[in-house]
Amino acid sequence: MSYDLAVWVGERPADDAAAALCFTDLYDRYIDSLARIFRDYQSWLIAQTWYQLEARSPDQII
Numbered sequence: 738m739s740y741d742l743a744v745w746v747g748e749r750p751a752d753d754a755a756a757a758l759c760f761t762d763l764y765d766r767y768i769d770s771l772a773r774i775f776r777d778y779q780s781w782l783i784a785q786t787w788y789q790l791e792a793r794s795p796d797q798i799i
Contacts, residue, residue, distance in 0.1 A: 743760060743763075
C-alpha cells in the first residue's frame with residue numbers, strides 16, 4: 738500500500754478548481770518526469786551486457 742501526500746506551501750488557491758489545476762500541473766511536471774526517467778533507465782539497462790558477465794564462463798567473454 739502506498740500513499741501520496743501533497744503539502745501546500747504558499748498562498749491558498751482561490752477555489753477548488755484552481756487548486757486542482759495547480760496540483761495537476763505539479764503532478765505532471767514532477768511525477769510523470771520521474772516515471773519517464775525510470776522507464777528510460779530500464780531500457781538502457783536492458784541494452785547493456787556488462788551485468789550478464791557473471792553468468793558467462795571465461796571462454797565466452799570476448
